Amino acid sequence: MITLRDVSKTYRTDKVETLALKDIDLHVARGEFVAMMGPSGCGKSTLLNLIGLLDRPGRGTVEIDGVPVARQGDRDLARLRNRAFGFIFQSFHLIPDLRVIDNVELPLLYRTMRGGERRRLARAALEKVGLGARMEHYPNQLSGGQQQRVAIARAIVGQPQILLADEPTGNLDSRMGAEVIDILQRLNDEGTTIVMVTHDEAEARRVGRIVRLFDGQLVQPEHAHAA
């Protein structure tokens, strides 16, 4: 499903060159739930951004379903992001000016779809995360946990094959964090591939596989853990 070959990424400014990732080889199979762990600044988010096609590697290739994405233009990448991926961010990144239902509809805006159908799918996604009664609310009227569930609904509304979650429980207390992981686990059970960045060892141990990074390199590549 996701294959990274010999991927490196360097960030350059006028004076400083920072090697964020070095020689990463990683394969994530369809239906896997992968947790990425490592200390701050080790390149976890960079790796997630490369997988999610939000960034391009300096060297190496990223393949989605066997298709290299290096040469794809803005439009094709946007289309692929829209169809294949759902993103969950640590800070939720909901649009504060839009109601919950409008936030959830957002990925569908970039597809050819009638408003009624969009609304139906958004409603279904919100029901799935247990927020069917909060559709008309605005994000600031919800708790952190509820906001993250809205973000999950937004991530899954387009029925993507892959969910990319960047510390989805980072801003939540343990109870709400556990709820979020439960939802992700359920989605994975239904066949969605999930790659999640986390600092929480216990959380990571609940998922299928842990990938550890240190100084931009994989230290335990492809090492399986029991759930």
Next chain:
Amino acid sequence: MLRNYLLTAYKVFMRRKLFTAINLGCIVLTLVVLMVITALLQSTFWPDGVEGKSDRFLQVYGMRSESADGKSTSTTLLGFKTIDKYLKPLPGVERVSAFTIPNTVSVYQGDRVSQLDLRRVDADYWKILDFRLLAGRLPDENDDRLGRLVAVVNASTARRLFPQAAAVGRSISVGGQTFTIVGVVADVIHVNAYADMWTPLTTFPSTDYQKDLTGGFAAMLLARSPADLPRIRREVERSAATFVGADPRTYSVTHFWGDSKLDVFARTLLDRHSVPDSGAAQLLLTIGGAMLLFMLLPALNLVNLNMGRILERSTEIGVRKAYGATSLQLAGQLVVENVVLCLAGGLLGLACARLVLWWLEASQLIPYLAVGINLPVFGCGMLLALVFGLLSGVVPAWKMSRLDPVHALKGTA
């Protein structure tokens, strides 16, 4: 999608009310100036009301005579004889009117003297122009034929001369002649219609004017339909080619042209009396360019404000990109938001422009000014707002749509 864009736009604008108000104020101020100019231009060159038939008539204002070597030129108004001999016989013209340009005269009422602008006009003048008659009647062919000393005054003049009573039936003395006022018409400002007082041509103290090829006259040629105008223009040009002046040795070539209102203005302004093209297109382009330039400065200011506003929303831009928005779609969204604001500014601007025009009318800075906001002006106003929206929205929208999503999501763009 549009609903989502508009909803977001509304919320974003309402989130920073002061900022939005400043934006809106800047837009409204610019558009008011441009809309007032547009309304004045529209009313001058494509009027309704008294000169509402201007899409059907041509005017001949002035003639240019040149020596063979082009070194000597003479630009004058037409004489009555030129109109009578070269324009009245033109085929396929419904009416030809000869009239003088306004001339300031002293009007005596006992020991009181008033300065008025007087036109002498023929009976066709009243049939080509649609004056609104407020009292009495308009002069006709009989008045012309019999040289009756009758006069028409406008409403302001009637009030000025006879503040206590009706003007119709009263007499006034002008240049030793005593005129009876037979009609009162509404005040008007337009080029052919403007005057305080009108009398028949035949009330000239002598008939010498009938022999003059040059003088103080202009002519209006009314076509049966607007489609006839190009043909009549050609006829006028042909007729001018046959013109024989009083001094053919000095001036061997004479030009006069059948012009629209805009043509008359452009020809005079650009001094294009010797060529068929009045330069109207050039003039319109210059006006359009000047308006665009006038918009540019506030547009640049708005670009700056927009950059700040959009930058605040970099996270939203990042999220939209992550979820599949292309740069083009994002640019479209941000442009739509700005255009919505500018259209709202346009509507407000129209209302303010109407107030400014009321003030202009009431102040009498331009006598008898009456300018409305009609459908074409409304359309132009909205077009101006749209152009302003695009001018000030496209650059920041495009720049912001190119944001790197990773940086945008971090809010470090």
